[in-house]
Amino acid sequence: xxxxxxxxxxxxxxxxxxxxxxxxxxxxxxxxxxxxxxxxxxxxxxxxxxxxxxxxxxxxxxxxxxxxxxxxxxxxxxxxxxxxxxxxxxxxxxxxxxxxxxxxxxxxxxxxxxxxxxxxxxxxxxxxxxxxxxxxxxxxxxxxxxxxxxxxxxxxxxxxxxxxxxxxxxxxxxxxxxxxxxxxxxxxxxxxxxxxxxxxxxxxxxxxxxxxxxxxxxxxxxxxxxxxxxxxxxxxxxxxxxxxxxxxxxxxxxxxxxxxxxxxxxxxxxxxxxxxxxxxxxxxxxxxxxxxxxxxxxxxxxxxxxxxxxxxxxxxxxxxxxxxxxxxxxxxxxxxxxxxxxxxxxxxxxxxxxxxxxxxxxxxxxxxxxxxxxxxxxxxxxxxxxxxxxxxxxxxxxxxxxxxxxxxxxxxxxxxxxxxxxxxxxxxxxxxxxxxxxxxxxxxxxxxxxxxxxxxxxxxxxxxxxxxxxxxxxxxxxxxxxxxxxxxxxxxxxxxxxxxxxxxxxxxxxxx
Numbered sequence: 018x019x020x021x022x023x024x025x026x027x028x029x030x031x032x033x034x035x036x037x038x039x040x041x042x043x044x045x046x047x048x049x050x051x052x053x054x055x056x057x058x059x060x061x062x063x064x065x066x067x068x069x070x071x072x073x074x075x076x077x078x079x080x081x082x083x084x085x086x087x088x089x090x091x092x093x094x095x096x097x098x099x100x101x102x103x104x105x106x107x108x109x110x111x112x113x114x115x116x117x118x119x120x121x122x123x124x125x126x127x128x129x130x131x132x133x134x135x136x137x138x139x140x141x142x143x144x145x146x147x148x149x150x151x152x153x154x155x156x157x158x159x160x161x162x163x164x165x166x167x168x169x170x171x172x173x174x175x176x177x178x179x180x181x182x183x184x185x186x187x188x189x190x191x192x193x194x195x196x197x198x199x200x201x202x203x204x205x206x207x208x209x210x211x212x213x214x215x216x217x218x219x220x221x222x223x224x225x226x227x228x229x230x231x232x233x234x235x236x237x238x239x240x241x242x243x244x245x246x247x248x249x250x251x252x253x254x255x256x257x258x259x260x261x262x263x264x265x266x267x268x269x270x271x272x273x274x275x276x277x278x279x280x281x282x283x284x285x286x287x288x289x290x291x292x293x294x295x296x297x298x299x300x301x302x303x304x305x306x307x308x309x310x311x312x313x314x315x316x317x318x319x320x321x322x323x324x325x326x327x328x329x330x331x332x333x334x335x336x337x338x339x340x341x342x343x344x345x346x347x348x349x350x351x352x353x354x355x356x357x358x359x360x361x362x363x364x365x366x367x368x369x370x371x372x373x374x375x376x377x378x379x380x381x382x383x384x385x386x387x388x389x390x391x392x393x394x395x396x397x398x399x400x401x402x403x404x405x406x407x408x409x410x411x412x413x414x415x416x417x418x419x420x421x422x423x424x425x426x427x428x429x430x431x432x433x434x435x436x437x438x439x440x441x442x443x444x445x446x447x448x449x450x451x452x453x454x455x456x457x458x459x460x461x462x463x464x465x466x467x468x469x470x471x472x473x474x475x476x477x478x479x480x481x482x483x484x485x486x487x488x489x490x491x492x493x494x495x496x497x498x499x500x501x502x503x504x505x506x507x508x509x510x511x512x513x514x515x516x517x518x519x520x521x522x523x524x525x526x527x528x529x
Contacts, residue, residue: 041103042072044242055105056163060238068340069242071103079290084261087292093117095151095250101286102155103246109162111187113144115154116250120258120405125373126386130393134403136264138255139376145206146411148251148276149179153237155247157183160235165189170237171217172196174203175332175410180237181210192234195484196511200379201492202414204485216463216484239275240339248276249283255405256284256293263288263298265402268385270409271302271311271355272333274344281347300353301398302344303388305381308334309357314345316355332410333381354397362387367412368422377412377419416492445493445522448476449486453495453515453523460499460514463487487513495519 044053048067053059062069082100090097095116104110119139127135140148157180160168169192170180177193184191191212195204207214237244256263263284271277277300288296304312313319338344348355358366366386371377385406392398412419423429451474455466467483470476478486490496491513499514515523 040074040078040100042074044069045072046070058165058235060236060241068240071242071246073101073103073246073286075286075289082290082292084292087257095154095247095254098250098253101253101290102250103159103243105159105162109158111158111161111183112154113150113182113186115143115150116254118142118254120255121374121376123374126370129369129373130390131400132393132404133401136259136403136405137370137374137376138251138405138407140251140407140409141376141378141382141411145175145179145182146414147175147179148248148407148409149175149239150182151250152239152241152244152247153179153183156180156237156241156244157187157189159243160189161187165233165235167191167234168237169194169234173239173332174199174207175414176237176239177212178203178206178210178414181207181212184212185210189235199488200415200417201488202416204488206414208485214481214484216480238339239273245275245279248279249286251276251407252280252283253287253292256287259403259405261287261293262403263293263296264405265297266299266301266353266398266404268301268303268389268404268406270333270381270384270407271304271338271344272335272381273338274311274340274342276407276409277302278340278343278347281343281351297351299351300348301385301388301392302348302353302355303333303384304355304357305334305363305384306357306359308336309355310336311338311341311344311348312355312357314341315348333384354392356388356391358384358387358391362390364418364422366390367418370408371412376408378408379410379412379415380418382407382409382411417494420492420494445490448478448482449490450523451476452483452486452490453519456496456513456515457520457523460512462510462512464510490519495522 044055045051046053046062046065046067047070049062049065051062051064053062053069060069061067078100087097094112094114096110096112097116119142121137121139123135123137127133143150157168167190168180168184170176171194174195177195181191181193191210192215193207193212194215194217196217252267255267267280269276269280281300284296284298287293302311302315360380363380363384366383367378367380370383370386385408389398389404389406393400398404448470451470452466455461455469463480463483467478467480470478487496494516496513496519497516499512502510502512504510
C-alpha cells in the first residue's frame with residue numbers, strides 16, 4: 018500500500034507539478050476510496066466501478082482565495098475561479114469564454130408569478146449554448162494536460178456538441194456516439210465542429226462503444242471527475258454575482274442529477290472557504306412527467322420501469338440517473354423539493370420566458386419556470402424568497418420545438434408554408450423522397466430503411482447518412498417518431514412514420 022501510494026504521488030507530481038499540488042490532491046473513488054492515477058483515461062474506478070471525485074485541498078485554496086481578491090480580479094469568465102478548480106497545468110487550460118453569464122433581475126416574470134426577488138441565470142450565452150461548457154472546459158483542459166489527441170462521448174446531444182466545440186478549439190479529434198433521436202440543432206453543431214458521428218441504437222450500446230473505443234480516445238461522460246468540478250462554478254458565480262450572499266432557492270432542470278449535486282458541492286466549498294457567511298440555499302429539481310425518477314425518489318414514490326416517450330426535453334428524460342442518490346441527498350439536506358411538469362407546461366414556459374424576459378430556452382431549460390410556477394402557487398416557495406432559476410440551454414438547439422411554437426402564429430405559419438413549398442422540394446433530394454415513399458408503406462426503422470434503399474432503390478448509404486436524413490425530415494415536419502421497440506438482440510429500434518405534411522408533400526411530388 019505504501020509503495021503504491023508513493024508511486025501514485027510521484028506520478029501526480031510529475032504530471033501536475035507544484036501548481037497542481039496547491040489546489041487538489043488527487044482523484045479518489047467515492048465508493049471504495051481507492052486512489053486513481055491522474056493520467057488515467059477511465060471515467061470510473063478500475064476496482065469497483067464507482068464514481069471518481071477530485072479531492073480539493075481547501076486549506077491550500079483558502080490561502081490564495083478571498084472575496085477581496087476575487088472582486089479585484091481582472092480575469093473574466095469561469096477561470097476567474099481557477100484556484101477552486103483542479104488545474105493540472107496552466108499551459109493546458111482551454112477556454113472559449115465560458116462562464117460570466119448574466120444573472121438577470123426579473124421584472125416582468127416576477128410580476129406574473131407575484132415574486133419580489135427573482136433572478137434568471139442565463140447559461141444560454143455559453144459558447145455552445147449550454148451550461149455543460151463549464152465542465153467541458155476543465156475536462157478537455159485535463160485531456161490536453163495528459164497529452165490526449167482525441168476524445169469521445171455518448172448519447173447526450175448537448176454533451177457531444179460541447180465536447181466537439183472544445184476539441185476543435187484544443188486541436189483534438191472528436192467522436193460522438195448518438196441515438197436515432199437527437200435535437201437537430203445539436204446535431205448541426207456536432208457536424209459543424211467536425212466530430213465523427215457513430216449512430217447507436219440504445220444507450221447501452223453507446224456506452225459500450227465509449228468504453229471499448231481505442232486507447233487514443235479520451236472518454237468524456239457527464240460524471241467524469243474533472244468535468245464535474247467545472248460544473249460547480251455555476252453556484253460559485255451566482256454567489257459572487259449576489260455579492261457573496263447565497264440565494265434562498267436555486268431552481269434547475271435535472272436529468273442525471275449531476276448539475277444539482279455539483280451546485281451543492283460548490284456552495285459547501287465556498288462556505289468552508291469563508292466566501293459566504295452561511296448557506297441556506299434550497300434546491301428545487303424539475304423533471305418531465307413520464308420520466309421523473311429523482312422526483313419520485315424525493316417524494317417517496319416507487320419508480321416503475323416504463324417506456325419513456327418524450328418529444329421534448331430529452332436531455333432531462335433520464336430513466337436511470339447516474340448521480341440520483343447524491344442529488345436526492347442534496348435536496349433533502351437543504352429542505353428543498355422536486356416537481357415533474359407536463360410537456361405542455363414546458364412549451365408554455367418557453368413562450369412565457371421568451372416573451373417576458375427575452376430569453377429563448379430549449380424546453381428542458383424552461384422547465385424551471387414551469388416548476389417554479391407550480392411551487393409558488395402551492396406556497397412551497399415563498400413569494401418573498403430570493404430565487405435563482407437556471408436556464409441551461411438555448412432554444413435554437415431544438416428547431417422542431419421552435420417550429421411548433423412558430424406555427425401557432427397565423428402570419429408565421431403562412432410564411433413557413435411558403436418556405437415549405439417549392440424551395441422545400443428543391444432542398445429534398447431523391448434519397449429523402451425515396452425514404453418518404455418507403456414510410457408511406459408503413460412505419461419503419463433506420464437499419465431496415467437502409468437495406469430497402471440499397472435493395473429496392475439502388476442507393477447505397479451509410480447508417481450515419483440515413484440517420485441524418487431522418488433527422489432532417491423530422492425537422493421539416495414530414496416524419497415523426499411513431500414508437501420505440503426492442504429488437505430480439507435487445508437493441509432499441511425507433512420507428513418513423515409520415516406526418517400529414519409528409520403525406521401531402523409526397524402526393525404533391527407524385528402529382529407534380
